[in-house]
Amino acid sequence: MSDCSHNCADCASKKDGSCRGEHDFRAPANPKSDVKRVVAVTSGKGGVGKSLVTSLLAVAAARRGLRTAILDADITGPSIPTAFGVAERATADGEGNILPCRSMGGVGVMSLNLLVDNPADPVVWRGPVIAGAVKQFWSNVAWGEVDVMFVDMPPGTGDVPLTVFQSLPVTGAVVVTSPQDLVSMIVEKAVRMADLMKVPVLGLVENMASFRCPDCGSVHRLFGGGGAAEIAARHGIAATASLPIDPELAKAVDAGRIEYAEFSGLDAILDAALAK
Secondary structure: OOOOOOOHHHOHHHHHOOOOOOOOOOOOOOOOEEEOOEEEEEOOOOOOOHHHHHHHHHHHHHHOOOOEEEEEOOOOOOOHHHHHOOOOOOEEOOOOOEEOEEOOOOOEEEOHHHOOOOOOOOOOOOHHHHHHHHHHHHHOEOOEEEOEEEEEOOOOOOHHHHHHHHHOOOOEEEEEEOOOHHHHHHHHHHHHHHHHOOOOEEEEEEOOOOEEOOOOOOEEOOOOOOHHHHHHHHHOOOEEEEOOOOHHHHHHHHOOOHHHOOOOOOHHHHHHHHHO
């Protein structure tokens, strides 16, 4: 069924009974890859900190001694290489396989910014081309032995998130939100999409949840709060985390030194990801 449009409502084969059922859209793994867990970090909204949470989870996993990798599926807005201080271009092994770049701490990274001449150039591609690039990051990259791979997803519930859920062997999803009620409502779409795709939601992270005043030490919830807890309770998500606004962490990301940053609060999320 190479000509399948994936639209069952208008499918002649579905109507005449010749369709054999659900199709397997999974992309083949690279022969030189052995990835045990694939965790998608997703949200229905941009700007909530998916790349930050992806990076922190990868750092936390690597600190536990796990072989860790990040597939940067945010093709039009890749930021993972910057956070890890990875600037060199990706290379090949002579057999047609792309080799992931390595951070200073040994995290494998593949991102479009590692393949282009000028990372500042915009990626003006249509959805299917972007989705195809994500599949190539899975099939054409020789990841080697990986205990856990985190996929930094673009915002929304469109082509790329659908491609990741259908084409990669995703073991679970971590959903990222921020405290505003409007954001929480949109982020719930990502939770419902994971449910629709039969991908378990492993945890919910509320980013930018609070800010500690450097002068008096008081903690302030600048954007309100409560929405993330309600979403988690409504969908039976057991593992939750809350990350504060941390200027020092932001500086570490901008300097490409996230692996040397001090942070806490994601242990429950990582435990849930590793349990799958």
